[in-house]
Amino acid sequence: MKNYVMGVDFGSTTTKTVILDLKGKMVAACVASKGSISAEGVQVSMDGALAEAGISRKEILRAVSTGYGRRMIDIADQSYTEITCHARGAVALFPQARLVIDIGGQDSKVIAVGGDGLVSQFAMNDRCAAGTGKFLEALARAVQVPLEEMGPMALAATEKLTISNMCATFAETEVISLLAEGQSKPSVLGAVHAAIASRTVGLVARVGMREPAVMTGGVAKNKAAVQFIEQALGAKLLLPPDPQIAGALGAALFALDEVTTPGAGVDEEDQADDTMLIARGCATKPCQKPKEVPLVGPMR
Amino acid sequence: MNAIAQPLKKANRLKTSSLNNKMVNDYWTDVFNAKAEGKLVCWYEGVAINPLMQAADIRWVHGEAWSALLAARNNEQEAQTAAEHRGYMKELCSYARTHIGCGVLAQNRGVEASGSSFSDALGAGKLGERIPAPDMFISAYPYCSTGQQWDEMLFRLFGKKVPIFNISVPWVWGNKPDAIYLGGTEFNEAKQYMVKQLRACTKFIEEQTGKKYNWDSLGEIMSYTKTAGRLRMEAMELCNAKPAPASFFDWTTSLAPVNFIPGGPGIVEYFEKTKAEIVQRIADNEGGIPQEKYRLFWDGIMNWNKIGWLANKFANYDANMVAGRYTHMGFWHEHESIDLNDPLEGMAVNYLVCPINLSAPLMIEQIIKLCKHYEIDGMVLHAARTCRAFSNPQYLIADAVQKRLGLPVAMIEGDMVDESFYKDELVNSRIEAMLESIEARKRVGIAA
Numbered sequence: 001m002k003n004y005v006m007g008v009d010f011g012s013t014t015t016k017t018v019i020l021d022l023k024g025k026m027v028a029a030c031v032a033s034k035g036s037i038s039a040e041g042v043q044v045s046m047d048g049a050l051a052e053a054g055i056s057r058k059e060i061l062r063a064v065s066t067g068y069g070r071r072m073i074d075i076a077d078q079s080y081t082e083i084t085c086h087a088r089g090a091v092a093l094f095p096q097a098r099l100v101i102d103i104g105g106q107d108s109k110v111i112a113v114g115g116d117g118l119v120s121q122f123a124m125n126d127r128c129a130a131g132t133g134k135f136l137e138a139l140a141r142a143v144q145v146p147l148e149e150m151g152p153m154a155l156a157a158t159e160k161l162t163i164s165n166m167c168a169t170f171a172e173t174e175v176i177s178l179l180a181e182g183q184s185k186p187s188v189l190g191a192v193h194a195a196i197a198s199r200t201v202g203l204v205a206r207v208g209m210r211e212p213a214v215m216t217g218g219v220a221k222n223k224a225a226v227q228f229i230e231q232a233l234g235a236k237l238l239l240p241p242d243p244q245i246a247g248a249l250g251a252a253l254f255a256l257d258e259v260t261t262p263g264a265g266v267d268e269e270d271q272a273d274d275t276m277l278i279a280r281g282c283a284t285k286p287c288q289k290p291k292e293v294p295l296v297g298p299m300r
Numbered sequence: 301m302n303a304i305a306q307p308l309k310k311a312n313r314l315k316t317s318s319l320n321n322k323m324v325n326d327y328w329t330d331v332f333n334a335k336a337e338g339k340l341v342c343w344y345e346g347v348a349i350n351p352l353m354q355a356a357d358i359r360w361v362h363g364e365a366w367s368a369l370l371a372a373r374n375n376e377q378e379a380q381t382a383a384e385h386r387g388y389m390k391e392l393c394s395y396a397r398t399h400i401g402c403g404v405l406a407q408n409r410g411v412e413a414s415g416s417s418f419s420d421a422l423g424a425g426k427l428g429e430r431i432p433a434p435d436m437f438i439s440a441y442p443y444c445s446t447g448q449q450w451d452e453m454l455f456r457l458f459g460k461k462v463p464i465f466n467i468s469v470p471w472v473w474g475n476k477p478d479a480i481y482l483g484g485t486e487f488n489e490a491k492q493y494m495v496k497q498l499r500a501c502t503k504f505i506e507e508q509t510g511k512k513y514n515w516d517s518l519g520e521i522m523s524y525t526k527t528a529g530r531l532r533m534e535a536m537e538l539c540n541a542k543p544a545p546a547s548f549f550d551w552t553t554s555l556a557p558v559n560f561i562p563g564g565p566g567i568v569e570y571f572e573k574t575k576a577e578i579v580q581r582i583a584d585n586e587g588g589i590p591q592e593k594y595r596l597f598w599d600g601i602m603n604w605n606k607i608g609w610l611a612n613k614f615a616n617y618d619a620n621m622v623a624g625r626y627t628h629m630g631f632w633h634e635h636e637s638i639d640l641n642d643p644l645e646g647m648a649v650n651y652l653v654c655p656i657n658l659s660a661p662l663m664i665e666q667i668i669k670l671c672k673h674y675e676i677d678g679m680v681l682h683a684a685r686t687c688r689a690f691s692n693p694q695y696l697i698a699d700a701v702q703k704r705l706g707l708p709v710a711m712i713e714g715d716m717v718d719e720s721f722y723k724d725e726l727v728n729s730r731i732e733a734m735l736e737s738i739e740a741r742k743r744v745g746i747a748a
Contacts, residue, residue, distance in 0.1 A: 083733035
C-alpha cells in the first residue's frame with residue numbers, strides 16, 4: 001500500500017526530507033549534510049526519513065522535490081522552487097504568516113505571502129553568499145570558532161563593530177583585521193551577525209515589511225542571527241520547531257495536494273486533520289522520534 | 301539521481317529576422333571599408349543620431365551596437381580583455397569596456413592578427429580590431445553619466461586629437477505641475493534645448509566635412525526612419541493577439557534597422573515584411589513560442605550574449621515574452637512626432653523619451669499601459685550588472701506593477717555584453733518561482 005508522500009529539499013549544503021501520511025501527519029523528517037549538492041546527502045536524508053517512518057520507498061505515493069538540486073531527484077514526480085515550497089511550509093506551520101525570511105546555506109530569500117497563502121512577492125540575494133549560511137561558515141573558520149558555538153558567543157559581544165555585508169571574502173579579511181587589532185571574538189562575531197541582519201533588512205525592504213514574519217532555513221537555528229535580525233527589523237520572528245525542514249514540508253504538502261484532490265482515489269476521511277507530528281531534523285545524527293505539536297491551522 | 305526529463309521547446313523566431321542579419325553584415329562591411337573609400341568616421345554612443353551623420357555622408361560606429369554585435373557573435377572577449385589590460389575594471393559598463401577595448405585594439409592595429417578563431421560573414425580576423433578609427437566623436441548620452449565619460453576616455457585614448465562634440469540630453473523629470481508624457485513646460489523646454497544642440501551639431505559636422513549640411517538628405521532619411529518606426533510599432537502592437545505571434549526577443553533582433561542601419565528603402569522593406577509575417581501568423585494562429593501559457597513583460601536592457609538562449613528558455617517554460625521597455629519604449633517609437641519638413645524637433649522628442657530618460661512616474665505609466673495592452677501575466681526585470689542606468693528604477697517599477705496590476709515579478713541579474721554576470725541556475729529559480737506564483741493565482745481564480 002502506498003500511504004505516504006515525501007518532500008525532498010535538495011539544498012546547496014544540506015538535504016532535507018519530510019514524509020507525511022495521507023492525513024497530513026508528519027511521520028518523519030531528516031536533515032543530512034554531506035557537502036555541496038551531494039548525491040550521498042540526498043540518499044542519507046531520504047533513507048533516514050524512510051527508516052524513521054518505518055516504511056520502504058515503495059510506500060511513497062507521491063514525491064515532490066525542491067531546492068537547487070530539485071531536478072536531479074529521480075523519485076520526484078514534480079518539482080517546485082524553494083520559494084514556493086518555503087512559503088507553503090511556513091504558512092502551514094503559521095497560517096497567519098505574511099512574510100517568510102529563509103536563510104539557507106547558499107542563498108537567502110524574503111517571501112511576502114498574501115492573505116490567501118499565496119506568494120505575492122519575493123526577493124533573493126544576488127550571487128554573493130554574503131548574508132547566507134556560507135557566510136557564517138566562512139567567518140566561523142576565520143575566527144576559529146565551531147559553527148554551532150558562534151551564535152552563543154556573538155550574544156556575548158561587548159563592542160559594537162562593523163564589517164562589510166557586501167562580500168563574504170572581504171568580510172573575512174575584515175574579521176582577520178579586527179582580530180589582529182585585538183578585538184574580542186564575541187564582539188567580532190557580533191559584527192558578523194549584524195552584517196547578516198543588515199543584509200536581510202535590505203531584502204525585506206525589497207518586498208516590504210509585513211507581520212507576522214516567520215524565519216526558516218538553517219540560519220534560523222542560530223539564536224544570535226535571529227536576535228540581530230529581530231533587532232534590525234524591530235519585530236519578533238516566528239520560529240518553527242525545526243526551521244530547516246520548512247521547504248521539504250512545503251514540497252511534501254504539494255505532493256499531498258496531488259493525491260488528495262478529487263478523483264485521486266483518496267477517501268474524504270483521509271484528508272488532513274488538525275494536528276500533525278513534527279519531527280526534529282536528524283542532521284547527520286540518527287533520526288529522533290517525531291515530536292507531536294499542534295498544527296495551528298488547516299493545511300492548504 | 302537523474303535529471304527529471306524536460307521536453308525541450310524552442311522559440312518560433314520570425315523568419316524575417318534573417319534579413320536583418322544580412323543588413324547588419326552589409327552595414328558593418330561598409331564601415332570596415334570606410335577609410336579605403338575616403339569617408340570620415342564618427343564614433344558615438346547613446347541615442348540614434350546616425351541620420352545626422354548619414355545626411356553628411358559620414359560613416360558611423362555606434363559603440364553599443366558594435367559591442368552587442370561582438371557579444372551576439374561571441375567575439376567580445378578580446379576587446380574586453382584589451383580594455384581590462386588598459387586598467388578599465390570589470391564593473392565599468394560592459395558596452396563601454398568593450399568599445400574602449402576596440403579602441404585599444406585599433407591603436408594596436410598593425411600587429412598581424414594571429415591565432416584568431418573568428419570567421420563569419422564579416423570575414424576572418426580579430427573582429428574587435430576591424431572598426432575604423434574615429435575622425436570625430438559626437439557624444440549624446442541620455443541619463444547615463446558613464447556615456448559621457450566613455451566618450452572622454454575614447455577622446456583621450458586617441459591622443460586628445462580627434463574633435464568631439466557634446467549634445468547634453470536633459471533628463472525628463474516630469475515633476476512640474478503641468479508635466480505629462482510628451483508635454484508640459486519642462487518637456488517643451490527640453491525639446492527646444494535639444495533642437496538647438498542638434499542644429500549646432502550640424503555646424504560641427506559641416507566643419508569636419510568642409511561641406512554645407514544637406515538638409516534635404518536628412519529629410520529623406522528621416523522619411524524612411526519615420527515609416528520604419530511606424531511599421532515596427534504597428535507590428536509590435538498586433539502582438540496583443542493570443543497567442544502573440546512574436547516575442548520581445550524577436551524585437552530585440554529587429555532593433556538594428558531602427559538604431560544604426562542607414563535610413564533608406566531597406567529598413568522600410570524590412571518592417572513591411574516583418575509586419576506581413578506578423579499578420580500572417582495571426583491569421584494562422586501561430587505563436588512566437590510553441591505553446592503560450594504565460595504572457596510576460598521584460599523590463600531592462602537586453603542580454604546580447606543570450607538572445608537565443610533566453611528565447612528558448614522562456615519558450616520551454618511556455619512563457620511568451622510579449623513586450624518590453626527596451627524594445628517598446630524606444631527606437632523611433634514616437635514616430636508621429638517627426639515632421640519631415642523640419643525633422644530635428646521630432647528627433648529630439650524620440651531622443652528625450654528613450655527607455656532610460658524618463659523619471660519613474662512617467663516611465664511607469666507607459667509600462668502600465670503596455671502591460672494592459674499586451675495582457676501581461678508577470679514581469680521579468682533584468683538588472684544588468686554594469687548598467688545601473690537601466691536598473692535604477694526597477695524596484696519602483698516592480699512595486700507599481702505588483703500594486704496596481706497585481707503582477708508577480710522576478711528580478712534576475714545579467715549584463716548587456718559580459719556573459720560572466722549571468723548565472724543560469726539563479727535565473728531559473730527566480731523565473732520558475734514567478735511562474736509558479738502565476739499558476740497558483742490562476743488556480744484560485746486570481747487574474748492579473
